Amino acid sequence: MASGVPEIHFYEHGLNIRRVIEQSNLQDLDQALNICDLSSLEQKFSLWQKLLPRIKPHYAVKCNDDPVVVKFLADLGTGFDCASKNELRLVLGLGVSPERIIFAHPCRPVSHLEYAKEQMVVNGTVDNEYEVYKLHKHYPNSNLIVRFKSEAKEALHFLGEKFGCNVKADAAALLLLAKALDLKVTGTSFHVGSGCSEVEAYDRAIEKAENIFKFGELIGHDMDLLDIGGGFPGTDDALFENIADAVNTSLQLRFPDERVQIIAEPGRFFVEAAYTLICKIHAKREVRNKAGKLDTLMYFINDGIYGFLACTFYTSVVVTPEVFLVGANTMPKFKSVIWGPSCDAQDRISEEQHLPNMNRGDLIVFRNMGAYAKTMAKPFNGFEVPVTLFFRAK
Ligand SMILES: Cc1ncc(COP(=O)(O)O)c(C=O)c1O
Structure with a gap:
């Protein structure tokens, strides 16, 4: 060393x-x-590009924040999902530009938001009205990505109890509140659960995302980002292929407009097998x-x-x-x-x-x-x- x-x-x-x-x-x-084995990350990146060419992976740093791993992925050209000021600092410190980052934590401390603002990391998730007001006060020029709850029936680790608004009960109200406060909602996101083994979970969630997009556009938000979260398997490539097929079919049906940028936040997928x-x-x-x-x-x-x-x-x-x-x-x-x-x-x-x-x-x-x-x-x-x-x- x-x-x-x-x-x-x-x-x-x-x-x-x-x-x-x-x-x-x-x-x-x-x-x-x-x-x-860093070459394993490279193989995963090629597999992703081959099977999900429309989706730009934003590696979830929380999964393994070793600077060698993060730098290797940055050099391959992935984007990043950061959840805190320190994760942002790590990724930005490696020379990654702020446009390649999504600040994907719906409940963030003010000092972390202020850091994101200073560093011009504009995309961030939100899932409740208190956070909308917080953003209005501390980072009104940011892009709000509304995270909703849509969980798989089978996964290793679920996140829905803690994060994601209820699509039917809350999503419209959040979009309306943001509009009333003159904030920009530019997209929506979900996470089906880490280590998801239910292929159909993604289509169910993408269908909900389509409805949120339609409502957002109806009330005048310029919606152009769909974030399909994480959940992709780290070692079962056959399952990944099935998920990729289901996701591609769903996107073709529900988000055919290529102007909508599609991203994902895979963590386990890239690093587990390495x-x-x-x-x-x-x-x-x-x-x-x-x-x-x-x-x-x-x-x-x-x-x-x-x-x-x-x-x-x-x-x-x-x-x-x-x-x-x-x-x-x-x-x-x-x-x-x-x-x-x-x-x-x-x-x-x-x-x-x-x-x-x-x-x-x-x-x-x-x-x-x-x-x-x-x-x-x-x-x-x-x-x-x-x-x-x-x-x-x-
Ligand atoms: C917001 C968010 N995005 C992405 C991930 C990464 O998930 P996975 O490792 O299942 O791909 C997580 C994991 O907890 C998460 O909370």
Whole structure:
């Protein structure tokens, strides 16, 4: 690492995780190790452009705010969804122009709005009348994007209880209030829920967006931005393809006018598959029954729910531990529990699993760890968060 900027390592013929582990002296390292393959982000960007050519992705920084990741996406040409002053500062600091940013948080502190105003980030979401009045007072020249609630039937993590106005009961009133205050509503947005697995959810929401557009135009707002939010899968490309087909069909039907700019706020889609987390067993316990027979093996590893594995606690992501031992498949298996390193008994990574009998120093690997992990990881109890090594194809 030079001057605080992490080095990017180049690989040929695919990223060989085993070789990286062998070269990383993990036995001397107390922290867990993350391997981030930046080329995976590039592949995701190409896939997005191929399947959703009309939609400009605005990467949701909250999903993983590592400056290396954010810069890589900025260089590829994505836009950004920022939720706070610090996220705006990070993205703007990388040289991204304010027009490429949507300030997609419907309830923002005044100081954050003032920063957005100073930096000329004009597009921002709003979902209730108090925020409309706040914008009238603090940022009247901004573009209001009315966020409404429209949730999928199936997702890993829902947001609708907290955000989004009710389309039938509130949306028209918000548009009218903005008009009366001489504010510009320029579009509408929604979020179906993170890790959405209901393909039809997008069309249901786009239909509601069409109605909001029609009403907005009827009362004189110049509506030209539709933001279809996030929710796209990070690892299931077949599901992504089905969602993309449904979205394209829906847009063709409901938003055929190419003058309407369509954006999205994917987070998980870009980063989830890019990270592999390598953890080391640093302690072990045997739990025996009254007859003294082995019941469960307990392993304590160097990352947990306060680290990158926070995603297992805060979203319904289930991680699959992979044992990194030669011949693991054919070894006898024992009922096992994996614990994180902290003193908290909630810091439990997996329910009972059947795993080989491992020892201190053996490694456990978790794939697809790029989403909602880095941004949540904290050194709780003094256990440090994993280090990350960055790689990309030559
Ligand atoms: C407003 C907003 N946009 C985008 C995202 C990113 O969602 P995802 O990672 O599911 O694509 C989130 C996630 O919470 C969000 O709250």
